[in-house]
Amino acid sequence: MSIKLSDTIPGYSNKNYPWDEIINELPMSGTLIEVGTACGLSAVTFAEKFEETGRDYTIHTIDHCVGIEIDGISYTRYQQLEYINQVVEAWDNISFTRCDFFKRYLEPPTVLFLDAAHTYQDTLNILRRMKKAEIILVDDYMPAWPGVMDAVDAFQKSTNKELTVFETAHDNIMSCAMFK
Secondary structure: OOOOHHHOOOOOOHHHOOHHHHHHOOOOEEEEEEEOOOOOHHHHHHHHHHHHOOOEEEEEEEEOOOOEEEOOEEEOHHHHHHHHHHHHHHOOOEEEEEOOHHHHOOOOOOEEEEOOOOOHHHHHHHHHHOOOOOEEEEOOOOOOOHHHHHHHHHHHHHHOOOEEEEEOOOOOOOEEEEEO
16 A cells, blocks of 8 residues: 555644545535644645545635744744645645735635634634635634634624534534535
């Protein structure tokens, strides 16, 4: 059995994420923007799952890259960028920009994967800006991140978009919210 790149990139409990359930809800092709790259684990996992299911996606991932702590291990911004570069070099359909999302992106993608800005206002602002995306996925919809939960709930109430919550089994408390 060969080792997948997703097995070598630091991240949060990727094995317990409901990838197959989520991927099955997505269109067969399009553009995915990920806000909150960390070290690139989600981006590379999306790429691997898209390839496995015959989907044709361009993935663009965005992060400030100021360093991150994952499972008690601190990664400098340089280490973060090193991992992200491995991901981008391994996949022709993944690109990366180190920037502030709000200064760069206006056009909604087919799919938005939001795993950053875990405050109420930042999360709600991104959701409002990208409300025309066909599908919006919001990671960390859980009590440990009340700002994310409150923003997702407020956005759902104001838009009446269909909301599905996928349990991720990460520490038995985490989930991913999906708007269609």
